[in-house]
Amino acid sequence: MTATVRPPLSASIREAPAPQFVMAPDAVRIATYDVGDEGAPVVLAVHGFASSAQVNWFDTGWVRELVRAGYRIVALDQRGHGSSDKPHDAGAYSMQRLVADVVAVLDAYLLDEVALVGYSLGARVGWHAALDLGRRISHAVLGGIPDGQPLTRFRVDDALEHLRSGAPVEDRITRAYIEMAARTPTNDLAALVALVAGMQGGLQPDPARPPRQPVLFATGSEDAILPRSQRLAAGTPNGEFFEIPGRNHFNAPTSRPFRGRALAFLEQPTG
Numbered sequence: 001m002t003a004t005v006r007p008p009l010s011a012s013i014r015e016a017p018a019p020q021f022v023m024a025p026d027a028v029r030i031a032t033y034d035v036g037d038e039g040a041p042v043v044l045a046v047h048g049f050a051s052s053a054q055v056n057w058f059d060t061g062w063v064r065e066l067v068r069a070g071y072r073i074v075a076l077d078q079r080g081h082g083s084s085d086k087p088h089d090a091g092a093y094s095m096q097r098l099v100a101d102v103v104a105v106l107d108a109y110l111l112d113e114v115a116l117v118g119y120s121l122g123a124r125v126g127w128h129a130a131l132d133l134g135r136r137i138s139h140a141v142l143g144g145i146p147d148g149q150p151l152t153r154f155r156v157d158d159a160l161e162h163l164r165s166g167a168p169v170e171d172r173i174t175r176a177y178i179e180m181a182a183r184t185p186t187n188d189l190a191a192l193v194a195l196v197a198g199m200q201g202g203l204q205p206d207p208a209r210p211p212r213q214p215v216l217f218a219t220g221s222e223d224a225i226l227p228r229s230q231r232l233a234a235g236t237p238n239g240e241f242f243e244i245p246g247r248n249h250f251n252a253p254t255s256r257p258f259r260g261r262a263l264a265f266l267e268q269p270t271g
Contacts, residue, residue, distance in 0.1 A: 013035060013063050013064045013067055014058055014059070014064065015054070015058060016033045016054045016058050016063075017034070017035065019031035019032060019033060019082075019083045020032050020034065022076075022101075022104050022105050022108040023104065024079070024097070024100060024104050025100050025104065026092065026097065026100075028084070028085045028092065028101070029084060029085045030076055030077065030078075030084050030085075030104060030105060031053075031076065031083035031084045032074060032076045032077075032105055032108075032109075033073075033075045034072070034074050034109070035063055035072070035073045036067045036071055036073050037070075037072055038072065039072075040070055040071055040072040041070070041071055041072065042071070042072045042074055042111055043066055043071045043072070043074070043114065043115050043266070044074050044075075044102070044105070044106070044111075044114040044115070044116045044117070045057045045062065045063070045074070045076075045116075046075075046076065046078065046102065046116065046117070046118040046119075046122030046123075046125050047075070047076075047077070047081065047118075047120075047121075047122045048118075048119045048120030048121045048122050048144070048253075049120055049177075049180075049192070049195070050081070050180050050183075050192055051120075051184075052077050052081050052082030052083075052184070053076060053077050054082065056119055056253055057073070057075050057117075060253045061254075061259065062253070062259060063075070065259055065263065066263070069263055069266075071266070074105065074109055074114070076101070076105050078098060078101065078121070078122065078125070079092065079093065079097070079101060079195075080092075080188070080192055080194070080195045081192075082186075086188040086191035087191060087194065088188075088190050088191055088194050089194060089198075090194045090195075090197035090198035091198060092198065093194060093195040093197070093198030093199055094199060094202050095125070095128055095199065096202075096203070098125045099125060099128050099132055099133075102125060102129045103129075103133065106133075106136060111136075112136060113135060113136055113138050114136065114138065115138055115140065115141075116137050116139075116140040117140070117143075118141070118143065118145075119144050119252075120143070120146065123142035123143055123144060123145035124146065124204075124205060126140050126142050127140075127145060127232075128203060128205075130211035130213050131209070131210075138213065138270050139213050139214040139215065139216075139265070139266070139268075139270050140211070140213060140214075140215045141215075141216045141218065141262045141265060141266070142215055142216070142232075143217075143218045143219070143244075143252060143253065143258065143262075144218070144219050144220065144223060144225065144249050144252055144253075145219070145232060146225045146229075147204055147205055147225070147228045147232070151196055151199055151200050152200060152201070153171070153173045153174075154171075154174050154196045154200070155169075155174045156193060156196060156197045156200070158170070158171060159174055159177075159178060159193045159196075160193060163189055163190055163193065177192075178193075180250070205232055207232050207234065207235025210232070210236040210237065210239065211236065212237060212238065213270070214238040214239075214240075214265075215233075215236050215239045215240075216239075216240055216241075216242060216261070216262060217229055217230070217233035217239060217240070217241045218241070218242040218243075218244055218258055218261065218262065219241075219243065219244060219249075219252070220243075220244045220247030220248050220249060220251070220252040221244060221245055221246060221247065222246065222247060222248040223247070223248050223249045223252065224249070226243070229241070242258070244257065244258045245257060
């Protein structure tokens with residue numbers, strides 16, 4: 001990984017800097033973005049499905065507000081997204097590989113301890129990273145954390161046929177995923193379908209086996225996964241829950257109350 005060029009802290013931080021690439025254990029390149037004072041406490045930001053560091057964290061004001069609050073942000077594009085490599089092989093995608101990407105980023109940046117902020121798929125990765133990495137994740141904000149149930153209903157064969165021939169997708173869940181992914185012109189739909197295929201039947205957040213770190217769960221009041229997110233929070237010994245008012249799964253990251261509650265949580269001592 002080459003040296004990071006950080007934007008001036010006085011700048012209005014809306015655009016991600018040029019990516020710095022970290023090599024995952026299976027030689028997939030992971031794009032990372034480093035913003036803020038090098039000596040500041042670090043927040044690792046992990047975005048959701050069909051999104052990117054730019055869309056989830058820079059466009060929504062999270063990076064700007066975290067830097068103003070005195071944090072250094074290391075964000076990554078998860079494999080299959082943004083400027084990271086986008087394998088088309090479902091075998092390249094599993095929760096274990098996504099968590100290994102997080103470890104590779106922490107190791108490349110020589111980070112022994114970070115707070116983690118994740119949304120949707122990034123929150124699921126954050127849950128398992130907190131379980132696997134222990135004290136390297138001091139505390140976590142897990143927004144819109146799903147239990148993976150929609151992935152089990154995604155019809156991979158129908159999605160692949162749609163990509164091949166343009167055939168309409170009749171299944172509502174499958175169609176919703178494809179439409180969401182297609183909203184970002186730079187997305188590679190074949191890679192995202194491979195990601196879904198690779199993660200189907202894989203590790204899911206289990207309230208019977210929660211992380212022990214302090215965790216703030218936050219889900220929109222209009223999000224269909226709200227009860228399941230609350231169940232995960234209730235099963236987490238050091239968990240607390242914030243219901244994001246008036247937001248659904250797609251617009252929750254833009255919520256000012258969500259950002260404010262997350263910042264307050266990050267300021268709490270972790271013991």
